[in-house]
Amino acid sequence: MPEILNPNPSKLAMVPFVSVDDMMKIVNTIGAPKIIAEIAEYVEADFLRWDQFDKTPRVAAHSKEGVIELMPTSDGETYGFKYVNGHPANMARGFQTVTAFGVLARVDNGYPVLFSEMTILTALRTAATSAVAAKHLAPKNSKIMGVIGNGAQCEFQALAFKEVVGIDTVHLYDIDPAATKKAVHNLSNSGLTVIACKSAEEAVTGVQIVTTCTADKQCATILTDNMIGAGIHINAIGGDCPGKTELHKDILLRSDIFVEYPPQTRIEGEIQQLDDDHPVTEIWQVMSGQAEGRISDNQITLFDSVGFATEDFSALRYIRDQLERTGHFVELDLLADPDDPRDLFGMVQRASDK
């Protein structure tokens, strides 16, 4: 039974809260690879009903240190939003680059039904989304993935691609060898063959899939044109704001490009380097069979992923469905719920008599 902070408020007033501690327990109860695979199913199910969602580019507040964003969406029945920050300089100061939390609410009465940490959940859903896209875009029987950037997202990507795509080997590279060492250690019991590499070139040699997940706020060139051979699937995760890219433009020009929501990706993704009318395919169309994904062995496919509100919605929807299964949440007294809805003042006044 979840802990009840305040037993007095009516049930209507209470909103389930999943703390970081709860989220870790949920992940460890279900198992990281399995939870990513299950979230991937929710993500894909929601991409398959793309038309039902209200879609808008995220609402960003930029500052010189980073960005704070709100990412709302709704399927007409349930509303969800995520608060997320992106502060590249945080890591050096001992903070997370990205922290997040999110809310689901009922559209019919506006009452929140879930409040959850989303720093961990975002890591899970990002990996899940990458893997779902790769299932449709990567070469059949892909076995080896190179991961460039071995920060907070790295291990989640590796597990997602093992579980959903079927890879058995990862090549890891980071400009900081300590990051690679950390990831190698964390993946030691994952069932993956893990190879620490001394260069990005080494990490992409012999792979079918390349994942880039670096975090610097600048136009970096993590992958240059000569590093990417025919037939590769590129999963570009690390681009998430204007002025932040990871791939050389020449790679983009050789690739078939798949995105989540074009109005947002044109601003934030790798394709900010290209003309505004450069052709891209929406990934939901591939999933639903309305557009082709990979059509040849020589094709370079690029999933230019920036993260979209529906993916957070899917992840929150999944967590809500696990509350009963796991019991890892507390009830928060978040909503004022007077017996007579018009008597908000009286409720406050009477509280002083208690």
Place this chain on the structure above:
Amino acid sequence: MPEILNPNPSKLAMVPFVSVDDMMKIVNTIGAPKIIAEIAEYVEADFLRWDQFDKTPRVAAHSKEGVIELMPTSDGETYGFKYVNGHPANMARGFQTVTAFGVLARVDNGYPVLFSEMTILTALRTAATSAVAAKHLAPKNSKIMGVIGNGAQCEFQALAFKEVVGIDTVHLYDIDPAATKKAVHNLSNSGLTVIACKSAEEAVTGVQIVTTCTADKQCATILTDNMIGAGIHINAIGGDCPGKTELHKDILLRSDIFVEYPPQTRIEGEIQQLDDDHPVTEIWQVMSGQAEGRISDNQITLFDSVGFATEDFSALRYIRDQLERTGHFVELDLLADPDDPRDLFGMVQRASDK
């Protein structure tokens, strides 16, 4: 000392949470009239530094039953947003028309520093804002206010105008006599002379200030032209979405109109009935002396208030400053904070060993 839900996470991971119960305790510790007056000071202080704020119309998700909105703003140092719903049909179903919660965060690293209920706090800040505006716009020595609509906002308005403007008498009218009876009862020890009226006409007779705070989602005409004499200040609170107005257009044409943030008020306020270029004055300009407020005894002034993000920011800022003073909050384990920021996965993994 606040209750700590989980003693293990680092201090960085914890965010103070003010529940409904905490908010009621804060209000009752400080006293409702005093807290409204203190919030009014924060609201005015922030209006006086209007240029420092990022301003945007709220981000609304409309449905047939109502609206869910996110209202973000930032002063460059602190970021804040409110989640708020408006569902006019809720009351008949036993839910609050408006529920809300909000967050403050540090701009420099994106970390939330306060999570608070805002159903009660919105009622407080709305009343505080009305009173601050009236201080600049109402006739000098106003003593009597008519309040049309005796729902959840009514008593807060009455106390705010007593405390900040100096009124001593309220006339109350609602189409439902039970609402008026509730408000009369709640205000019985307020020090105000409270008069229940049988019609809107009766409620506005002999007053210097008229406050309209009804909640129907339709173009209603709560006030008709013949009800408003020269010299009145109208405080129109109830308009907060497209298609929802309270005043007859002819009143608007006779009034000098003051608003919070024109791009939002043109969409949501009473002035949606007027041409897009109808002159309005921004209330912050009156407060700062850059524009004139009331200039004659015969002038009808109208504060066409829809509620703006900076007011919520001010209210949250006030509550944050009361945490130490009152001790009414708990710490929520909301932010994942691994020892090594890059080792999010390892933190989750190690939690299973506990």
